[in-house]
Amino acid sequence: MNLLKRLILWEYPRMSWQYDVLVAAIVAFVFITPYYVSxxxxxxxxSVAMVRGGYWIEPQQLAGVAEAGLAARAASVVxxxxxxxxxxxxxxxxxxxxxxxxxxxxxxxxx
Numbered sequence: 001m002n003l004l005k006r007l008i009l010w011e012y013p014r015m016s017w018q019y020d021v022l023v024a025a026i027v028a029f030v031f032i033t034p035y036y037v038s039x040x041x042x043x044x045x046x047s048v049a050m051v052r053g054g055y056w057i058e059p060q061q062l063a064g065v066a067e068a069g070l071a072a073r074a075a076s077v078v079x080x081x082x083x084x085x086x087x088x089x090x091x092x093x094x095x096x097x098x099x100x101x102x103x104x105x106x107x108x109x110x111x
Contacts, residue, residue, distance in 0.1 A: 010022070047060065053108065070105070
């Protein structure tokens, strides 16, 4: 029990073999842990993604754009992301129902 207490409270002096073993274990954990083990730090989704019938665009991509210029800016963002030349006919803002917070935009291409 004393060993466990000393291990948890890190009571070993520097330059002792116990200290070196603890540091080696921590470094090994950092470098050997597989990539699929997550600690809640998932990468953020892409700022533009294809969805059925259109494109999902994060709100930061169209921040500060007037209502009249949303389609042109959305086309520019999508074309730069996917290296295409599509035209956007409609852009709809998507809000969170509970908080009325802007979650993103759905951009629909011309047919």
